[in-house]
Structures are given as structure tokens and as C-alpha cells.
Amino acid sequence: MSSGRTEPTGGLPPATARPATARPEGEYRQLIHVAYRLLGSLAEAEDAVQEAFVRWYALPDRQRAAVEVPGAWLTTVVGRICLDVLGSARARRERYVGAWIPEPLPDTVEWLGGRADDGGTDPAERIALDESLDMAFLVVLEAMTPAERVAFVLHDVFRYPFAELATITGRTPAACRQLASSARRRVRAARTPEPPTGLRARVVKDFKQAWEAQDIAALVGLLTPDATVVVDGGGLVGAALRPITGAGEIARYLVAVGGMAPGTTLRLQSVNGRPGLVARRGGTVVTVAAFALADGRITRIWAVRNPEKLQAWTE
Template sequence: MSTPSEPGRERSEPGPNAIVGERRHLTNLAYRLLGSLSEAEDAMQETYARWYAMSRQQQEAIESPGAWLTTVVGRVCLDVLGSARARRERYVGAWIPEPLPDRTEWSTGQASGGADPADRVTLDESVNMAFLVVLESMTPAERVVFVLHDVFRYPFAEIAEIVGRTPAACRQLASSARRRVRAAQVSALPTAAQAAPVRLFKEAWEAKDIEALVDLLDPDARMLADGGGLVGTVLRPVEGSKRIAEYLVHIADKAPG
């Protein structure tokens, strides 16, 4: 299988170091496509399994190993999104993307040391939780096209090969995805700038200070909760700053310690 070179990448020999060096890029891409670090890791492992299943001669025939790996992980993620969409339609309650664990200190906003593979995910606005929630509203094809083009800057001609559509169809999918983003009014506030209000919110929650929580929330705030199928949680949205604050304090009362 021959694939075009990736944007800004020259042809390279498919040596072990070059192939392993793609892990960070693949993890970043797969996490944004799937919204789950564990699923992203699975997709990356499947991609590498397909690479190493080829003979040396087949590997050497590939013009750009990095582009080949990106194409395969994109297709794997597209398949996962298709099956996940069916599962999530049967899911009881809200489905919320899986946040990156222990990536940001509450008080400083500085990234802490994380274990592999979390430490390979580059933090930027495309892993903002609100942004990931909007991605969940997209069809699998919309999401793959949007992330590849608008986040990773891949040309539509290369994306078309990954999703099995024409470049023109990919442009339409990207436009549809952008309309979803605009309609959701995702905040453009940089992640670092969110650290202070998040810290204040955490302190108010730990102090079980309902008034402080209400002051920090928009009066018309709407909260969704997802127990991941592992713990109990509210199945319907909690609406209004006061009700949300009371619910959060109720959770704090049950928290260990």
C-alpha cells in the first residue's frame, strides 16, 4: 500500500525508530477522534499490529510510513466510532468523553507528569472537554474529517483516502462539522486561562460552600454527569446554578475522607 506524504513530512526509511516515533502523533490523533484514551491506545496498537504483520519488502514499498500509519489509524478510528455510536445510543444517561487523567494541576494549570500513553497527548484547545462534547455530536465521518483537516491540517485529498469519500464530500462534511461547533458556542478561552476559575471551583466544592459555587456558575448552567457504567449518577441534566451547587455538595458529603 502506498500513501502520500503527510503535511510537512518528507519521505523516511521505515526503520524501527522512525516507526516508534510516530506513536505520539498517532495517540494525539486517535484521542481526538475517539474521545477515550483507552480506545485511542487500542486503535494505535491495532495500527502497529497491521504494520508489523507486513513483510519487510511490503514495508519498504510504502513511500511514507508515517502517512501509512496515519491512514490506518484514521480508518480504525472510523470503524470504532461507527460501532461506538450504536453503543452510545443504547447508553443510559449522558455519554461524556473520557478526560485525560491527572494532566493539569488545579492550582497552577501546569501539566503534571503522566504515565504512558497520557503523557503523549499534547494539550491544546482540541482536548478541551466542551470541544470534545461537541465532537461527540458529529457523525463518525464528520468527526474524522473535521479533526484531520481543522485540527491536524491534513488536505482534503489525503483525508478522502482515509474516509473513502471524494475530496468534495469531505469539504461538505467539514463544513457541517464547523456548523455544529459554531452552534455549540464552544469557548475560545485558552486552557491555561481556565486554571484560576477551576481552582476556585474546586476549593468551593471541597469547602461545601454552596453560595461560592453558585457565584461561580452561570445562573442558567446545565450539568451532565456520566458514571461510565461503573458508579451511580443522575440520569437527567441538572439545571440552574443553585441546583447544581446543591448536587455537588451532596456528592462531596459522600466522598471518602
């Protein structure tokens, strides 16, 4: 932040506005939610939020007291930090070994220490927030430009006004509207009908049982013919460096991997708010898998094995 200049205070919609006397620490959970969706990494989200608080407390008392809505100020700063991080992330990911998958999250109760929603969120907004944690949604966000991602997430998910987005992106409100519209088209193009949670859980459970039984035929029956598995090992652990495509190829790969990892246990668990699988060996989480379904069969599996992305899963 430039010396002697205060970040624009702006304002959030009434539902998220806070009085001037509010303790900004109370905004921490909301800021983590924003930063994680912007960055796809809980560790980077925490760093971004911590940096925002450093800037908040670096303000002279007089300037801090003049900020009418601390949450809006902090969200603006977090947005700018995330925009910078996203700009440099592309270069870093070009050097990444193998596929890069967003960091998977356990249930929000576990990773935030309590429910993110206190009952005051509109049901439609609650659904939008839940969907924006889905791994398939986060993968679509990865294909966006940094500015598109910031504009879309802050406006469409968190209802941040375009006038405030302009202060974050350095563009006009009209340009921010266009960015969000472009991102929205990407999301619509990639979206598939959301299967009921019960069906999703049942399919993942059947997949777990078939994998444990090393039943290739059963695994093939649970996958679409063109299903894809993407594995993220980050060059730190063994992982397929390229996506594996085709039900038969995936089934044989899974059986082979299972045979090479004796003592591994599978557990059904929430991954980014959806039924997923967690593999443990010797009490340590070694793989977290998220799933996408269509017509009752698995279309895509994202398996994160990079230990640096599994720290939130450490018991």
C-alpha cells in the same frame, strides 16, 4: 485489510513527513494524539494504534519497504480503524447507562511520557492542537457524524490533505471538503470566547474552596443561572443519570454529594489541558471534573466517575 492489498501510502504535509528509513514506532505518540481526538477514548485510541502497527508488520517486507512515508501509511490506517469504531460506537452508547463523556486526560506529560511538542510545531498549530483537547471541543465532536469527525479532525487539526482523507473515508476529496466544512460550522456555533488561563484557574480554585466549605451561596455565585452538570458513571458507580441544570440545583446537589463522601479530597489539576478538579478517596481517583466558562462564571461541568475512564489517572 484485504489480503494482498497494501493501504495507500499517500503523504503528509512536509512538516510531518518522514524518510523511508524512519522507524514507524517513532510515530506512536502522534498516532495516539490523532486517535484520541477521533474517538474521545484513550483506551480505544491505544487499541486503534496497536491494530495499525499489527497491520504494518503483517505486510510482506517488500511492500513495507515500498512505503515512502510510514507515518502517512499508519495515519491512514488509524483513520480507517477509527472510522469503523465510530460507526459502531453510536449503537454501544445507546446502551450506555447515563451520560457518556469523553475520557478525561491528565497533563500530556503524564499520559504520553513527555511533551508532545518538541518545539518544531508552528505556534498557530500548537494552539489548534491544545484547543482540540478541550473537553468542550471533544463534546462537540461527539455530535458529528463519524465521517464529519474524521474529516474535520484530520484536516483542520492535523492538516491532513483532502486527497488523503478520500482514501480513508471512501469519498471524493470534494465530499471530504464538504464534510469538514459542515463540522467546522458545528464547532463555530458551539464555540464561546476562551477565558484567560489565569481567570479559569482562579474560578476553578474558588469553586473548589466553596465546595469544600459546603457553601451553597458561594457555589451559586460561581455558576451561571443556566449552568449544567453532566456526570458519567457508566452504570458502575453512583452518578446522576440526567444532566442537572440551574445554579441552585447544582449547588444543592454538590453539597449533598460532598456530605455522602467523607474522606474525599479535591485537587486542582490539569484536565485535558485546562484547569480542572480531581477527587481522590483513599488514594484512588474517583472523579475528574472539567469546566467550561463564560464571562468569568462556570457554564458547564463534565464529571467523569466511570472507573474504566480514569485508568490514566492511576498513580
